[in-house]
Structures are given as C-alpha cells and as structure tokens.
Amino acid sequence: MSVISVPQAFNEDELYVDLRSIFGRSLFLKCEGFNFAGSVKLKAATEMVEAAERDGDLKPGTVLVESSSGNLGVALSVIAASKGYPFLCVTDARCNASARLLMEALGSQVHVIAEPDAAGGFLGARIDYVRALCAADDRYLWLDQYTNPGNWRAHYRTTAPAISAQFPQLDVLFVGAGTTGTLMGCARYFREWHRPVRIIAVDSVGSVAFGGTAGRRMIPGLGASIPPPLLDESYVDEVVRVEEADTIRACHRLASRGFLFGGSTGTVASGALSWLAQYDASDLTAVAIAPDLGERYLDTIYQSSWRQAMYGQDVIGAGSPPPDLGASLRARHHVAL
Numbered sequence: 001m002s003v004i005s006v007p008q009a010f011n012e013d014e015l016y017v018d019l020r021s022i023f024g025r026s027l028f029l030k031c032e033g034f035n036f037a038g039s040v041k042l043k044a045a046t047e048m049v050e051a052a053e054r055d056g057d058l059k060p061g062t063v064l065v066e067s068s069s070g071n072l073g074v075a076l077s078v079i080a081a082s083k084g085y086p087f088l089c090v091t092d093a094r095c096n097a098s099a100r101l102l103m104e105a106l107g108s109q110v111h112v113i114a115e116p117d118a119a120g121g122f123l124g125a126r127i128d129y130v131r132a133l134c135a136a137d138d139r140y141l142w143l144d145q146y147t148n149p150g151n152w153r154a155h156y157r158t159t160a161p162a163i164s165a166q167f168p169q170l171d172v173l174f175v176g177a178g179t180t181g182t183l184m185g186c187a188r189y190f191r192e193w194h195r196p197v198r199i200i201a202v203d204s205v206g207s208v209a210f211g212g213t214a215g216r217r218m219i220p221g222l223g224a225s226i227p228p229p230l231l232d233e234s235y236v237d238e239v240v241r242v243e244e245a246d247t248i249r250a251c252h253r254l255a256s257r258g259f260l261f262g263g264s265t266g267t268v269a270s271g272a273l274s275w276l277a278q279y280d281a282s283d284l285t286a287v288a289i290a291p292d293l294g295e296r297y298l299d300t301i302y303q304s305s306w307r308q309a310m311y312g313q314d315v316i317g318a319g320s321p322p323p324d325l326g327a328s329l330r331a332r333h334h335v336a337l
Ligand SMILES: Cc1ncc(COP(=O)(O)O)c(C=O)c1O
Pocket: 039, 041, 070, 071, 072, 176, 177, 178, 179, 180, 181, 182, 183, 220, 221, 222, 262, 264, 265, 291, 292
C-alpha cells in the first residue's frame, strides 16, 4: 500500500511493457505516465522546485512561470497547487487542449502564444514572452527547464537507477529528446555505470536538436526548433529521427492492443524498433522510455479529422487494420554521432 499526503510523493517507477507480442521484437517500454501529473515531467518539476526552495529563490510571494508544451506545465501545476505557489504557464498553439484544461483545473494560469517567432519558432516566441515578464516584475521566477541542471539531475537520480536496478544486463537505451533532460540524466548515469550502455537519442524529423533542417512538427514533447542548451552530444552514441506519420502509426498499433500512449512514446517506440531491426539486434536487452499516456492526445493523434487536416490524408488508413511497421521502419533516418 502507498499512502501519500502530497501528489508528487507517488510515482510508478517499476512498470515496463514488453513490446514483443505487439511488434515481434523485444523492447521494454518504461512507463513514466503513472503519477498525478501523468508524465515523466513530474520528476524534473519536483527536482527544479525543490532546488529553487533550497537556494532561497522560491519563497512565499514568488510567482512561478515556465514555458511548456504541456506536460511540464501540468507537473508544475500539481506541485505549485500542493505547495501553494501561483503558477503561470506560457505555451503555444500546439499545446493540446486537455493539458491546458488540466493546468487551469489545478489553479494555474495559461498564456497561449499564437504565432511562432520568425527565427526561433514557437519555442523562441514562448521564451521571449517569459523573459519579458521576468524583466518587468521580479516576483516572477522562471525555472527554465531548457537550462536548469535539476531537469537532467532528476533522471540521473531516479529514472536511470530505476532502469539499471531492473535491467542489470542493459545494452541499449532509447530516449526521446525534447529539452534533453531525460536523455542527459540517463546518459550521464550510464556513462559512470559498471558496464557500457549504448545511448540512442530519438528525435522527430523537422527538429534541429541534433542539427539538420527545421520543419513543421505537430506532435508536442519531442524535438526542438533551437539546439537544446542541456544537450552534450558527447554522451549520445546515435540519433534516430522519426517521421510524424510513423509516430502516429506506432501509437495506433499500441492502442490496437489496449496500450494508449502519448505521441512521443510512438516516436520513441518507432525509432527504437527501427534501430533494432536495422542492426538485427534480437539478442540485445533494450529499454525505451515512454514519457506519458494517450488521453491528452484524444483530439489529435487519435482523431482521424485532425490527422487528415495535418497530414493531408489519414496516415493510419481509415477503417483498415494497423499497418505493419516493417517497410517504413527500414526507410528511417539514422545519424551516427
Ligand atoms: C510527452 C513528452 N515526451 C517527451 C518529452 C521530452 O523529455 P525531455 O524534455 O526530458 O527531453 C517531453 C517533455 O516535455 C514530453 O512532454
């Protein structure tokens, strides 16, 4: 039995889904969506808030402000409500409606940026807004998940040790890259571990996190329109890039077996399976991190009208069974660092 008094005290850290029966290849999906914020971001939010309290930056009267595509905003809303801090989340038009409603239900204020910045995209526009707010009023405290070391430290302290305890023979770890907090925390931990683990970053096509050309990305969570300041590529062995259509197909394949995951889980699963197929790595012990669950995406990824509007056709094929990933997996982009 778990009995808690504050929501951030509970997080399921020992749940994995073996994808072998769904995709025909062994891959253990670590589920990070089972906590009161519904995502992996509860860990980073808790670590950053507690560090700011320890440092004396966060005290009664402080207003927390953060740029988030949804999940960090929900996590900070949970913690801010629990601790009695006001919180303003600056997000953009791609933030899903349910994340916004959740934040508001938890008592937070949400500001939606409607237009991307010409150079920095939506992320650049969100950050400009937060900076202007903090410059105008010193009651605001921006934790800044993009540069805050608490973001990666949370995973160095919790996610990576939890994986290493369950998988002492781990060979490969697949981690989606947004701010790269999860990626860097795990990569740093496993660099110091007793045996080598291959760290594979999974990014979306159109993201410039690891270089390349910026392109449209409609699925929140992964990818970046500017290089992530926390990223140190020397810790990353390889990058796999995934098309959004493949993300959506992987999500639907999982949902067809009763596992309703969020968009970035589709990206990570798709990229990981692609990599494992390419290297015919059936004897490797492989884990991938699933950042959240699917309910926040019911009106996007799991809605055929949205898919049609975004991609010009329903990428999963209306009424047809979920397609075999095989062909599209082989066409994926790999970048060795
Ligand atoms: C759904 C989802 N997936 C993946 C990520 C990426 O995690 P990180 O920022 O640690 O790279 C996030 C971050 O917000 C997310 O919300």
